[in-house]
Amino acid sequence: MTTSMADRLLEVEDLRTHFRTPDGVVRAVDGVSFHIAAGETLAVVGESGCGKSVTSMSILRLIPEPPGKVTGRIMFRGRDLLSLSEREMRQIRGNEISMIFQEPMTSLNPVLTVGRQIRETLKLHQGLDDRAAEARAIEMLDLVHIPEARRRVKEYPHQLSGGMRQRVMIAMALACNPKLLIADEPTTALDVTIQAQILDLMRELKAKVGAAILLITHDLGVVAEMAKRIVVMYAGRKVEEARANDLFRTPRHPYTRGLLGAVPKLGSSLASDAPSRLAEIPGIVPNLKKPIIGCAFASRCTEATELCRKVAPPIEAKAPGHFVACHHAAREAVAA
């Protein structure tokens, strides 16, 4: 997938989000770049604490500063979001870029009706009056397949199931027809059957609304279903970026291979000599409070050499559209 600069809806360049803490600076995101084209779905994958959620929060400028500090460039429709005032940012949040979160149980305000919470966005960004906003809220609940929308708008979040609440979150996020939807682990907290329904819904609405989706997840199953292109993050850095097919077929970074090996498969196994038990990545994520010298993954990598521990590998194209930050990636690709 090659997109010209003009098609790029969002372009994140060298994003660094650091937090000042009493024990030192935590480099939650440390020089990440990626882009999303209009209408595209990009997945950002990585284990807990790799900085993927902080990345999404940084884009919407929801990181409290201080203690946070966000630098780099976040170009959205020709404007650098990091240079906008808080007031200008508020006009973008929930309107041009909206977000849904991991925890549908706690992400809705428990003391306001769902109708009120949807209407609020519409009144704020679209200038609708109460009556028009109410009609639109009901329409949105219909759109996310909530039965008896007319009755449900008057209900409170605790009267809805987890899946329903996530549908409400989606309805709220899409109410103003955003250009970009950031979905931060949208299905992680849900039952498997509900997960599939929510993913179906997101795909359906993406087609209807035409929004691009930035999907943040640790679940490679979800990625495979949703995204055309994938960014893999590790310890605040991007380690690999490729089209979904390429990434699943020929993962070039040892960490990505580890991630894929850690996914349970029904029936077939990844390779003929794969052990019957689930592969795991040994070791733990490095301490982000200290500057990482060399490759962040080196301490856990079975293929790490002296070079890896000393010099951070640059992110390079190892195949068309396939970028990897690994000194040994090319060699591995040949071996594979």
Add this chain to the structure above:
Amino acid sequence: MLAYVVRRVLATIPVMLVVAFVVFSMLMLAPGDPAAVIAGDQATPQDVERIRQALGLDRPFFVQFADFLWRLVHLDLGTSIFTNLPVTHMIAQRIEPTLALMVLTIVLAVSVAVPLGVVAAWKAGSWIDRGVMLFAVFGFSVPVFVVGYLLAYFVALEWELLPVQGYTPLSQGFLPFLENLILPAIALGTVYIALIARITRATMLEVLAQDYIRTARAKGLGTRPILFLHALKNAAVPISTVVGIGIALLIGGAVVTESVFAIPGLGRLTVDAILRRDYPVIQGVVLLFSFVYVLINLLIDLLYTLFDPRIRY
């Protein structure tokens, strides 16, 4: 909902019964003999005994208590030993200043303390936050009468902005009424403001860390609707609880405040009654204060359902 209200109102009856029992027995057990007090220094033991019989103080404890309750149900709080006036009559004469002082203090305290607490939580760690917390410590540690005398001295005597003492009934105009009450309300409200501001700040800090606040920010809402609608409505239950519990502080403080500012209210009546061992008056006032306390907390319990739809009975 109606069934709940009825149930809650009925539930206050046993509470009031216990209060009545405690008030009644406290005075029975207290040192000093009302009969002897009434009889005076020159009375013979026979005189005292006669008065005791006349007052029914020679009867068994529970008979006296039952009689007390029976009269209570008929809104008869007895007759003052000192003035020979019905206690209800004496309370009625003195209730307006105290009621006015308490209402004004509550309104003032809530409208000052809640925004202070909200801003302190929002700007946690800033100088505003430190200032509010410093004020809270001050409010807790400085007694009502000190604040009262300081205010009276500076605002009223030195700067001559407001009257020093006294009370003007509401019937003589709202402004004079307010002028006389504002300093007492500030004096009485200081500790109450400190209490409410602290609880508001603590609760808001917790609420502001919740996921739904992040959602509200991600929707593009401004600071004001996030703080005062999304967050404050979630913090309302603990805050209103403290407002209710704090009424006890006000009742205690009202007695002192009325003395400092020479307000002819129930507080003064209570102090005078205690000094004279005027038992029926003491009983009447304590019962009234308890009743007000129970009533306000009942109202706050009912308010919960308005703040939080998850509270259902």
